[in-house]
Amino acid sequence: MKTSRYILYTILKIAAVFFIAFLLFLGGLIVGYGVIGDGSPMAVFDANIWANITRFLK
Structure with missing residues (x-):
């Protein structure tokens, strides 16, 4: 039981x-x-901004 609780806390x-x-x-x-x-x-968060950023990086 302690092992499963430890795993749950680690995942959290x-x-x-x-x-x-x-x-x-x-x-x-x-x-x-x-x-x-x-x-x-x-x-x-506008899609056009990200399109310009990716176009700039290419």
């Missing part, structure tokens, strides 16, 4: 780390594009 910790990393990534996108880049903070 890993999931929490990934979730926090994802939130920080989204926050970084908003700050980087909206504040530093002088654009609208929510415009970073």
Whole structure:
């Protein structure tokens, strides 16, 4: 019983780390594009913006 509880806690910790990393990534996108880049903070989620970014990187 202790082993299954340990595995569950470990999986929850890993999931929490990934979730926090994802939130920080989204926050970084908003700050980087909206504040530093002088654009609208929510415009970073527009598909046209990402098309321009991928076209720039190619």
